[in-house]
Amino acid sequence: MTSKEQPDTAKAGADPSDTAPGTASLTLDTAWTVRWIRRSAEVLAASRAALNTLDRDIGDGDHGENMDRGFQAILPKLEDLADDTTPGAVLKLVATTLISTVGGAAGPLYGTAFLKAAGAVGSASSLDAAALVVLLTAARDGIVLRGKAEEGDKTMIDAWTPAVNAAATAQAAGSAVGAVLLAAADAAVSGAQATEPLIARKGRASYLGERAIGHRDPGSQSTTLLLRAAADVAAA
Numbered sequence: 159m160t161s162k163e164q165p166d167t168a169k170a171g172a173d174p175s176d177t178a179p180g181t182a183s184l185t186l187d188t189a190w191t192v193r194w195i196r197r198s199a200e201v202l203a204a205s206r207a208a209l210n211t212l213d214r215d216i217g218d219g220d221h222g223e224n225m226d227r228g229f230q231a232i233l234p235k236l237e238d239l240a241d242d243t244t245p246g247a248v249l250k251l252v253a254t255t256l257i258s259t260v261g262g263a264a265g266p267l268y269g270t271a272f273l274k275a276a277g278a279v280g281s282a283s284s285l286d287a288a289a290l291v292v293l294l295t296a297a298r299d300g301i302v303l304r305g306k307a308e309e310g311d312k313t314m315i316d317a318w319t320p321a322v323n324a325a326a327t328a329q330a331a332g333s334a335v336g337a338v339l340l341a342a343a344d345a346a347v348s349g350a351q352a353t354e355p356l357i358a359r360k361g362r363a364s365y366l367g368e369r370a371i372g373h374r375d376p377g378s379q380s381t382t383l384l385l386r387a388a389a390d391v392a393a394a
């Protein structure tokens with residue numbers, strides 16, 4: 159963490175009282191969590207058509223619509239949160255909203271991801287880099303629990319698993335939360351790109367056999383957007 163980055167990260171919702179200048183001890187709080195979800199809703203709305211197009215190529219064309227509907231449904235619920243709302247409580251609200259409003263595979267999959275992430279962070283009021291890795295790992299594990307996909311099956315897991323691995327590596331090397339999120343977001347992008355040459359073994363795209371080759375998995379793309387939003391609001 160450089161002295162230049164310090165005030166920016168503090169402004170982004172890190173608790174300044176937790177911050178020892180020049181160390182990797184910055185944390186993410188409820189304000190960051192809320193900003194993450196709001197930014198995600200914004201980006202998913204802007205990417206609705208592009209995600210639908212990816213899903214039209216190898217699915218049924220509704221992934222952008224599904225994600226946009228789910229995240230728009232969360233926004234009003236973020237307006238009147240109690241002062242003592244924890245990051246975990248926000249994640250749980252996201253989970254229940256996605257599960258109840260999004261049809262299709264992505265609703266229960268992302269819903270389970272946010273539910274498991276909420277459980278993993280518990281009632282903590284702020285998250286350090288280690289807790290962030292726990293959050294991301296639990297989210298990925300939730301998707302695997304629900305969808306049983308492995309890396310290489312051409313699903314959102316192909317973005318999540320490299321992201322979790324990169325986050326864990328960055329955290330182990332002493333990176334601050336912002337850098338851990340950046341590492342995750344960048345690895346997710348590479349993972350999503352790497353779905354293009356694959357044959358799908360899970361989800362609707364698996365019905366297409368070799369015709370799925372050359373197309374990016376839409377869920378891996380929405381994962382890159384969610385993780386980039388997380389990194390962006392930590393750095394803003």
Ligand code: ADP
Binds near residue numbers: 221264313315376
């Ligand atoms: P549906 O396929 O029901 O129309 P969406 O279009 O919203 O739902 O979501 C499709 C995305 O869901 C895929 O691009 C893929 O990333 C993800 N997906 C589908 N099945 C699985 C699974 N079993 N495990 C993980 N991800 C999956």
Ligand code: MG
Binds near residue numbers: 213217218219220262
């Ligand atoms: Mg679809």
